[in-house]
C-alpha cells in the first residue's frame with residue numbers, strides 16, 4: 416500500500432486569534448503552529464494500515480514555505496516514511512489540491528488521506544478536489560476506515576446518523592474524530608525523523624480563484640444576565656419573553 | 662445566467678437546510694437580476710418538489726433515474742455541474758451539510774469555480790463578489806473575494822432564515838450523463854437514530870460536559886432536550902471517554918453549531934469549546950463555579966449544581982408548556 420497523507424500547519428488550538436490593524440492578515444508572531452488535529456488523525460490511521468500491510472509506505476505532503484518544516488518533521492517523528500513539501504505560498508484550496516493531485520498523479524498512491532478541514536481557514540475542500548482532479552472517489556468526514564484486500568469500508572457522518580460505504584482503491588478520504596486516536600511521537604521517532612527524506616519540490620502554475628480581503632472577530636457578547644439558582648422559572652420566562660427562543 | 666441550488670432530502674422529504682438554500686439562492690438571484698433553479702436528485706414526490714417553489718425556485722429540475730436513487734458523492738457532483746451548465750448558472754449553492762461539504766468542491770473543480778465553504782450571509786455584489794464565512798473555527802470571520810466567473814457556495818446550516826416567496830411550480834425532468842468512474846462507491850447501510858434531532862442543523866441544542874460526572878447521569882440531559890425538541894451535544898472529554906458518541910462532540914475539533922439557543926451544562930468553556938459554539942444566537946450556561954470562563958461568553962447563566970438546576974428546569978419547562986399549549 417502506498418499511502419499519501421496531506422498535512423497543514425495551523426495555529427495551536429489555544430491561540431487567541433489576532434489580525435493586523437487593516438484587517439487584512441492574521442498575526443502569526445508568537446503563535447505556536449501544530450499539525451492540524453484532523454490531519455494527525457488521518458496520519459495515525461495511515462500508520463495503522465501500513466503496519467498491518469507489510470511493504471507499505473506513508474508519505475506526508477505539505478504545500479507551504481519552509482516555516483512549516485518543524486510540523487513536517489513532527490509527522491515524520493510520529494512515523495511517516497518520508498515527506499514532500501511543495502515550496503509555495505498556499506494561495507487557496509484549489510491551488511493546494513492541484514499541487515497535491517499533480518504529485519499524486521506522478522507517484523500513484525492507493526490511498527490519499529486528509530483531515531476533514533483545517534482549523535484555520537476551515538476550507539474543507541482539499542480532499543474532494545483531489546478526488547475530482549484525479550477522477551477517483553472521495554469520501555468526506557469519515558469516522559471509520561477499514562481495508563480488506565483492495566476494498567475499503569468507510570463510515571461517514573450524516574445528519575442524525577451514519578452511512579456505511581464500500582469503495583475500491585484508489586480513494587481519497589477526509590478524516591474526522593473517531594477514525595483513530597492520534598499518536599504522540601516517541602524519543603526514537605524524533606531521533607529517526609532527522610534522517611528521513613524531506614523532499615522539496617517547486618510548484619506547478621495554478622491560478623488563484625479567491626483571496627481573503629478582510630477579517631473580523633465576532634462581536635463580543637454583552638454582560639451575562641445571571642438568574643438566581645432559586646428562580647429557575649425566571650430563566651424560562653426570560654428565554655420566552657426576552658430572548659424569544661422558546 | 663441563473664442561480665442553481667442543490668436541495669437535499671432524507672427519504673423523499675426535503676430538509677430544513679434545503680429550504681434555507683432555496684431562500685438564500687432566491688435572494689442572490691434577485692441581487693443579480695436573474696432566476697433561481699432548484700435541483701433535486703432521487704425519489705421525491707411532485708407535491709414535495711412543488712414546495713421548493715414556495716421559497717422562490719422558478720424552475721425545479723428533478724433527477725429520478727434509479728441509478729441516482731441513493732447518494733454517491735462523485736455521481737451527484739457530476740449531476741450538479743451538468744445542471745449548472747445546462748442552466749447557464751454561474752452561482753451554485755449547496756448546504757454545508759455533511760454531504761454538501763463532500764460534493765461542493767467536486768462541483769467547483771468541474772466548473773472551474775472558486776468555492777466558499779460555510780458562508781454565513783448573503784454575498785456582497787456591489788463591487789465584485791464577496792462572501793463572508795467563518796474562519797479559525799468560530800474565532801473569526803473572513804470575507805472572501807472571488808475572481809472566477811463561476812462560484813460555488815456552501816451555506817452554513819441555520820445561518821439564513823427561510824423566507825416564503827411563492828412562484829408557480831414548474832418541475833422539469835433532468836437526465837444526466839454518467840461519467841466513467843461515477844458509481845465506484847456503494848452505500849452498504851444507512852443507520853439513522855430517527856427519534857433524535859440532528860445536531861448540525863438543530864435550532865436548539867442542550868450540551869453537557871464533564872461536570873455531569875458520568876454517562877449514567879445523561880438521562881436528565883436527554884429529557885431536557887426532548888422536552889425542548891433540541892439536539893444533544895457534549896464537550897470533547899465526554900466523547901473521548903466514550904460517555905457520548907463522537908457525533909455529539911462540538912467545538913474547534915468537533916462540530917461547529919449555530920443554533921438559536923445553546924444550553925451548556927457542566928462545561929467550563931475552554932477556548933476550543935467556545936470556538937465551535939460562539940456563533941449560537943443565545944447561550945445559557947449552568948455551572949456550579951461562578952468563575953467558569955463560559956459565563957463570559959454567555960447571555961444567561963445560573964451558578965448552581967446541575968444535579969439540582971436541571972431537574973428544576975425540566976419542571977419549569979413542563980409547566981411553561983402546559984400553560985402555553
Ligand SMILES: Cc1cc2nc3c(=O)[nH]c(=O)nc-3n(C[C@H](O)[C@H](O)[C@H](O)COP(=O)(O)OP(=O)(O)OC[C@H]3O[C@@H](n4cnc5c(N)ncnc54)[C@H](O)[C@@H]3O)c2cc1C
Pocket residue numbers: 428452869870871872873895896897898899910911912913914915926927928929930931932933934937947948949950953965966967968
Ligand atoms: C487540540 C485540542 C482540541 C480541543 N478541541 C475541543 C473541542 O473541539 N471541543 C471541546 O469541548 N473541547 C476541546 N478541547 C478540550 C478543551 O481544552 C477542554 O479540556 C474541554 O472543553 C473541557 O471540557 P468540559 O468543560 O466538559 O470539562 P472541564 O473543563 O472539566 O469542566 C467541567 C465543568 O463542569 C463544572 N461542574 C462540575 N460539576 C458540576 C455540577 N455538579 N454542576 C454544574 N457544573 C459542574 C465545573 O465547574 C467545570 O466548569 C480540545 C483540546 C485540545 C488540546
